[in-house]
Amino acid sequence: MTIRDIDQQIKKFNLSEEAIKQIENVRSSEPSRKVKSGGKNVPGFYPSKKMGVTIQFESHKLELAAIYEKNMTLMS
Known part of the structure; x- marks a missing residue:
């Protein structure tokens, strides 16, 4: 997904700031295992x-x- 695609999904689902921060954290982190x-x-x-x-x-x-x-x- 591009950043633009993510922005569109965030707007579509009206995500909270907390949810947006969680998505950013997952996308920028290394695999957990x-x-x-x-x-x-x-x-x-x-x-x-x-x-x-x-x-x-x-x-x-x-x-x-x-x-x-x-x-x-x-x-x-």
């Missing part, structure tokens, strides 16, 4: 050139596919 390998998932890391960070994922089928899809949408 590292991804882990379970019985059926395959975790990994995706280096995002646009965001300048590495995105963690726990599912190479669902989450990684969503990362690729969103990345392609942003590039077109």
